[in-house]
Amino acid sequence: EAQVTQNPRYLITVTGKKLTVTCSQNMNHEYMSWYRQDPGLGLRQIYYSMNVEVTDKGDVPEGYKVSRKEKRNFPLILESPSPNQTSLYFCASGNSQGALAFFGQGTRLTVV
């Protein structure tokens, strides 16, 4: 089954404690992206990657890092999380035409 898998689904952490949210897709997609979704602000793009070792900033990259060492994986790293990074995070993947056709189930992150 074609899918994007994010882990964990829920996470509560403390300010400053480094964390990684994993994202994996099984469709051999070149294009992957991370979004955060906040009430009243909608979906905002954090980072995207058009292929292995190719990543670029979206609209809200501050405080986040990503890597794309393999085609299937695109982890999101928060080196020093802060409460304003409390949000619902989505990973998505798509083909080289730029259509993000598959979204993961989301990771609800709370930073206290």
Added chain:
Amino acid sequence: EDKVVQSPLSLVVHEGDTVTLNCSYEVTNFRSLLWYKQEKKAPTFLFMLTSSGIEKKSGRLSSILDKKELFSILNITATQTGDSAVYLCAVGSTDSWGKLQFGAGTQVVVTP
């Protein structure tokens, strides 16, 4: 600055009604416009539009793009309660192939 504006923000209809959702955009070097449906969880991909005047159709849903007037319409005919969701529009530019900017969404509630 690129902009994606959806209207209305929300609407309530009765089962069987037809719904028309609008997505207007301002983006330099337009590449594509995408529609998604978001229920409780992750967005699901509906359509990708790149050419003016060509209708995309899937069951009771259809969409069309007007690149001259810079908008797209999503129609839902013979609505059912299962159509209740937030409908999201996203726009991509050829300036940054992986950047995909979302609108705030239209919440549709279909009552029995």
